[in-house]
Amino acid sequence: MKRRNTPTKEKVLTILKSQDYAISHETIADNIIDINRATIYRILNRFCEDGLAHKIVAENGKQYFALCKTCEVKDHHHNHLHFQCNNCEKVECFKSEINISLPEGYSVGNFNGLLSGLCGNCAAD
Amino acid sequence: MKRRNTPTKEKVLTILKSQDYAISHETIADNIIDINRATIYRILNRFCEDGLAHKIVAENGKQYFALCKTCEVKDHHHNHLHFQCNNCEKVECFKSEINISLPEGYSVGNFNGLLSGLCGNCAAD
DNA sequence: ACTACTATTGCAACATTGTCGCAATAATAT
């Protein structure tokens, strides 16, 4: 299936690029008016399929999306931790990769690792 | 707030104990008839508050609960990974703890780490 | 430019999940 370039897709990508944090569909909806919720999800999921972004599931069950800056380019995966601040609720990608070893016979798929607590800014207050 | 012993709570605890995997409220509802969904969640959350169980958020955003067998007793935390099979959907606790280091100024809270893929049984097929 | 193909979008509807307020019930201590 070949991707097409659409204004909507470009807008979502622009927002993703402009953010230092992983964002939820809500953030996107707040930044673009007149874009359907279903469309946002479809675009974001397409980005994930294409290896452009990755998805983080937060402790509240919500999905956050971030561009793949810290991810390995070759042998693409997302074995880094994320951090969500309980106060400002921002989700950020950590640089350091996690070593993952699976039991015999298991096959790897995805990794979703999230720490929570207080970020540098919020803990200082 | 002092806890009380109720039949409902005991039933939920019995089910938790009988399972080798982390379970969702659904599993409990399937095993006990006539118990309210809200009540299940309240009981499970109370178990978590009391350090009896811990909560795992899966990639579908659903909450799973497991008794604290593998968790550290002293200085109680849950720094172990979990694994959910994409086929049988079971969620299990891994034994090995993860080393977690936070950036300067951050304060730790919780860790939610989930691997997904195929478990030993399902990968064999 | 025109056309055909089909990826993408918007809309509406839906299932599901987890939470909350409130009144009724029942566990606990006196």
Place this chain on the structure above:
DNA sequence: ATATTATTGCGACAATGTTGCAATAGTAGT
């Protein structure tokens, strides 16, 4: 027994993410 209050059930709710369908609009080929 009685008083206190933790727990439960019920109903309602908001929110999230997905899907089917018809309409729209990229894209490639002529």
